[in-house]
Amino acid sequence: MRLLDERAVEDIAIGAAVLGTGGGGDPYIGKLMAIDAISEHGPIKLLSPDEVNDDDLVIPTAMMGAPTVIIEKIPRGDEALEAFRILERRFGKKAVATMSIEAGGINSTIPLAVAARLGVPVVDCDGMGRAFPEIQMVVPHLYGVKATPMIIVDEKGNLVMLDTIDNTWTERISRAATVVMGGSTVIALYTMTGKQIKEATVHGSITMAETIGRILRENKKNPIQAMLEYVKGYEIFKGKIVDVMRRTVAGFARGEARLEGIDEYSGHELLIRFQNENLVAIRDGEIVASVPDLITVLEAETGQPITTEGLRYGYRAVVVGIPCNPKWRTPKALEVVGPRYFGYDIDYIPIEERMRKR
Amino acid sequence: MPLRIGIDVGGTHTDAVILDEKNNLIYAVKTQTTPDVTTGILNALRDVLKGSGVDPEEIQAAMLGTTHCTNAIVERKRLNRVGVIRIAKPATLAIKPLRAFPADLREAVGNLWTIITGGHEYDGREIAPLDEKELREAARKMREQKAETIAVCSVFSPVSTDHEKRAAEIIAEELGHNFPVTLSHEIGSIGLLERESAAILNAAVISVAEAAISAFENAMREAGLHKAKLYLTQNDGTLMSADYARKYPIRTVASGPTNSIRGAAHLTQLQDGIVVDIGGTTTLVGALVRGFPRESAVAVEIGGVRTNFRMPDLIAIGCGGGTIVRKTDSDVEIGPQSVGYDIVRKGLAWGGDTITTTDVALASGYAKIDDPRIDLNRLKNLDGSFLTRAVSKIISLVENSIDKMKTSPEPLPVVLVGGGGIIIPPSHYDKLKGVSRVIRPEHFQFANAIGAAIAQVSGEIDRIFTLEHMSRDEAIKQAKEMAIQEAIRAGAKPDTVQVVEVDEIPLAYLPGNAIRIRVKAAGALSM
Numbered sequence: 001m002r003l004l005d006e007r008a009v010e011d012i013a014i015g016a017a018v019l020g021t022g023g024g025g026d027p028y029i030g031k032l033m034a035i036d037a038i039s040e041h042g043p044i045k046l047l048s049p050d051e052v053n054d055d056d057l058v059i060p061t062a063m064m065g066a067p068t069v070i071i072e073k074i075p076r077g078d079e080a081l082e083a084f085r086i087l088e089r090r091f092g093k094k095a096v097a098t099m100s101i102e103a104g105g106i107n108s109t110i111p112l113a114v115a116a117r118l119g120v121p122v123v124d125c126d127g128m129g130r131a132f133p134e135i136q137m138v139v140p141h142l143y144g145v146k147a148t149p150m151i152i153v154d155e156k157g158n159l160v161m162l163d164t165i166d167n168t169w170t171e172r173i174s175r176a177a178t179v180v181m182g183g184s185t186v187i188a189l190y191t192m193t194g195k196q197i198k199e200a201t202v203h204g205s206i207t208m209a210e211t212i213g214r215i216l217r218e219n220k221k222n223p224i225q226a227m228l229e230y231v232k233g234y235e236i237f238k239g240k241i242v243d244v245m246r247r248t249v250a251g252f253a254r255g256e257a258r259l260e261g262i263d264e265y266s267g268h269e270l271l272i273r274f275q276n277e278n279l280v281a282i283r284d285g286e287i288v289a290s291v292p293d294l295i296t297v298l299e300a301e302t303g304q305p306i307t308t309e310g311l312r313y314g315y316r317a318v319v320v321g322i323p324c325n326p327k328w329r330t331p332k333a334l335e336v337v338g339p340r341y342f343g344y345d346i347d348y349i350p351i352e353e354r355m356r357k358r
Numbered sequence: 359m360p361l362r363i364g365i366d367v368g369g370t371h372t373d374a375v376i377l378d379e380k381n382n383l384i385y386a387v388k389t390q391t392t393p394d395v396t397t398g399i400l401n402a403l404r405d406v407l408k409g410s411g412v413d414p415e416e417i418q419a420a421m422l423g424t425t426h427c428t429n430a431i432v433e434r435k436r437l438n439r440v441g442v443i444r445i446a447k448p449a450t451l452a453i454k455p456l457r458a459f460p461a462d463l464r465e466a467v468g469n470l471w472t473i474i475t476g477g478h479e480y481d482g483r484e485i486a487p488l489d490e491k492e493l494r495e496a497a498r499k500m501r502e503q504k505a506e507t508i509a510v511c512s513v514f515s516p517v518s519t520d521h522e523k524r525a526a527e528i529i530a531e532e533l534g535h536n537f538p539v540t541l542s543h544e545i546g547s548i549g550l551l552e553r554e555s556a557a558i559l560n561a562a563v564i565s566v567a568e569a570a571i572s573a574f575e576n577a578m579r580e581a582g583l584h585k586a587k588l589y590l591t592q593n594d595g596t597l598m599s600a601d602y603a604r605k606y607p608i609r610t611v612a613s614g615p616t617n618s619i620r621g622a623a624h625l626t627q628l629q630d631g632i633v634v635d636i637g638g639t640t641t642l643v644g645a646l647v648r649g650f651p652r653e654s655a656v657a658v659e660i661g662g663v664r665t666n667f668r669m670p671d672l673i674a675i676g677c678g679g680g681t682i683v684r685k686t687d688s689d690v691e692i693g694p695q696s697v698g699y700d701i702v703r704k705g706l707a708w709g710g711d712t713i714t715t716t717d718v719a720l721a722s723g724y725a726k727i728d729d730p731r732i733d734l735n736r737l738k739n740l741d742g743s744f745l746t747r748a749v750s751k752i753i754s755l756v757e758n759s760i761d762k763m764k765t766s767p768e769p770l771p772v773v774l775v776g777g778g779g780i781i782i783p784p785s786h787y788d789k790l791k792g793v794s795r796v797i798r799p800e801h802f803q804f805a806n807a808i809g810a811a812i813a814q815v816s817g818e819i820d821r822i823f824t825l826e827h828m829s830r831d832e833a834i835k836q837a838k839e840m841a842i843q844e845a846i847r848a849g850a851k852p853d854t855v856q857v858v859e860v861d862e863i864p865l866a867y868l869p870g871n872a873i874r875i876r877v878k879a880a881g882a883l884s885m
Binding site: 029032033035036037066068069071072073074075076077078113117155156157182183240242312313314315 | 446448449450451452453454457458477479480483485486513514548549550551761762763764765766767
């Protein structure tokens with residue numbers, strides 16, 4: 001067990017934007033919620049997964065809805081309290097902690113705010129090790145954990161409990177409820193035992209986000225190289241963004257960005273295809289990285305992550321590839337989050353192998 | 359003949375110009391900016407009137423672009439004690455007002471806040487009805503705690519202004535009709551914390567603005583400008599009346615760079631391009647789109663606070679005429695430190711011991727400055743390879759910023775304004791990467807004040823149209839007509855009003871297929 005203070009939360013927010021691979025929403029609001037709660041209730045207790053007993057109960061928390069609504073109608077802060085009480089009654093025991101379902105983007109910091117406000121610890125793990133757009137795209141889903149019973153609460157106090165036949169229905173019904181409830185809600189889902197946490201989640205993700213954030217903050221000389229050494233990632237490309245194309249398809253911001261190489265990449269070209277998150281990187285016509293591995297665009301000088309919304313002509317950027325958690329590399333997992341699920345007819349090859357061939 | 363005065367306050371100089379009704383420059387002066395700002399403005403006003411010899415009765419309008427508010431916020435001085443009332447409960451309790459302020463600024467504005475019941479959903483429904491009793495109690499408590507001004511911010515006020523407007527009425531009943539109240543929807547768009555912060559900053563500079571505007575009005579009277587009306591220039595390059603500026607002074611914070619971009623457009627008659635304004639310590643690069651500065655799409659920080667009101671999209675680099683050039687073991691470093699106005703003491707050519715970008719330009723032979731204190735012999739020890747390296751670094755710093763401001767690789771014209779522009783060698787004008795041509799117009803050193811003098815009057819509408827009974831095109835047409843009428847009401851000459859911006863934002867999830875349309879129209883001030 002260790003404590004997370006305001007500084008740690010600041011670092012986690014930066015690291016979460018790196019792990020968000022361009023999507024997942026701005027962690028800014030969640031960060032301020034956590035800092036607000038810490039200033040009133042003190043630092044957050046962080047448990048490593050092996051500090052949770054096998055039969056302990058852990059309730060992950062997150063937010064659902066349109067980012068435009070979340071930045072205007074900020075949550076009340078204690079919405080999860082009632083969600084915890086109902087799920088604890090349902091499972092017949094008290095929850096020992098909360099956790100994050102998504103290490104990248106806004107939902108990385110929301111559980112920190114919940115933990116500080118409710119006075120429960122947060123577990124150093126998450127459901128993805130990155131950001132993905134849909135409720136079933138989590139490692140617990142691969143291990144047969146159900147998202148329901150799921151609680152959806154709004155700031156007014158309206159509360160919905162869902163029991164569904166599968167996670168696809170969960171996604172549909174919860175999103176419809178969120179719209180009616182005013183466009184943003186706090187959700188509690190994928191309730192797990194300590195045993196499930198140990199098997200079916202990505203471990204160490206909060207520490208990883210925090211360390212990435214700290215490296216980028218402290219290392220002024222070569223932040224990106226230092227960060228890549230830590231995450232065992234690869235520099236895929238360095239270049240200038242020369243073209244960005246976007247279109248909105250069924251609520252997803254799809255598009256592509258083209259970079260012209262600079263320095264040792266001069267004369268080469270990189271194409272990044274994205275749908276909220278960066279999905280595929282193609283160098284001179286050859287794929288160099290794809291989902292579920294992480295592809296992140298960083299501002300070349302400062303190492304600050306650039307979201308897909310923030311991509312624009314003229315940025316000098318370094319594109320990095322980070323190996324995803326091995327749990328995403330099984331055939332079953334690749335059916336859920338592999339390149340084909342996102343509409344690219346290519347085989348997934350781990351980034352380590354692609355880089356070794358070069 | 360009706361004349362106008364334009365005044366712009368910069369970090370080093372305060373400039374004043376007089377323009378006739380056809381926008382011809384009659385006279386221009388440069389005076390030094392003073393620490394209190396006001397004295398410098400009064401000096402400039404006096405000098406330009408005296409130097410030009412025009413009859414003060416002929417001056418019909420004075421346009422002022424000032425840094426009073428920006429300075430007060432950055433220096434955390436002379437700020438009002440602000441009572442913050444957020445209308446939002448039960449929403450938003452997770453992040454308190456002022457939480458995102460740096461601690462020293464939070465203290466400087468008094469750290470008085472409360473959150474009361476009310477606010478709206480994204481589609482205009484109420485989160486909860488406005489609790490008027492709670493509001494009255496809050497207003498009275500703010501007065502007991504010695505608040506000098508009040509900032510009101512309600513959830514989704516850009517969608518429904520009802521609760522903020524009702525709050526203003528109630529506060530006036532409780533605290534008197536002259537008690538200054540800032541309503542957030544007048545300043546910012548969607549993004550509660552950023553809009554609230556902008557409203558708080560506005561409420562904090564009410565007294566600073568009041569003092570500056572009154573001082574200037576007095577000076578105008580003393581100078582015999584009996585017929586002139588006073589206007590202040592806003593971030594977007596248009597004017598507001600002195601009375602509106604007293605209520606919403608925060609709208610002046612980025613008017614300097616905007617005026618320089620507008621002035622550059624006027625001096626060159628260019629509608630689209632890049633403007634490079636090289637001053638003493640900083641070079642500002644902005645984009646000109648249809649005669650106006652392109653606005654920033656991301657949150658802009660003022661005094662360390664994230665806000666979301668519309669500001670010009672700018673890149674500032676620490677490379678101006680007084681920027682320090684250093685030799686390192688194998689290379690040359692440019693800035694970002696600058697000797698600024700001290701160049702006449704510290705610059706190498708003036709007998710000082712600091713190499714500046716201006717020294718590099720003088721030693722390389724492409725710049726000439728008519729100043730008897732300069733002795734080029736002092737630059738003899740700067741060797742050729744050092745100079746070549748320094749010049750190419752300066753050029754690539756500017757080239758990179760120009761490139762970042764562009765939205766496509768097509769070459770664009772560049773307008774070079776500002777006194778520090780001599781650091782770019784004219785022989786490179788046609789060699790700059792991604793640039794079709796470089797224009798250095800006559801009177802380039804007065805672009806800012808000219809930009810203030812030619813500022814237009816605008817009208818803006820921002821509302822949600824439901825498309826049940828009209829088509830999208832009809833909605834946009836209606837919105838444009840409303841904006842044009844707003845501009846005319848604000849004092850624009852009807853035959854000069856043009857729509858300068860149309861923004862269309864579809865609102866996802868909203869039943870009845872609604873869109874938010876924002877239109878801005880602007881025209882010449884009718885005199």
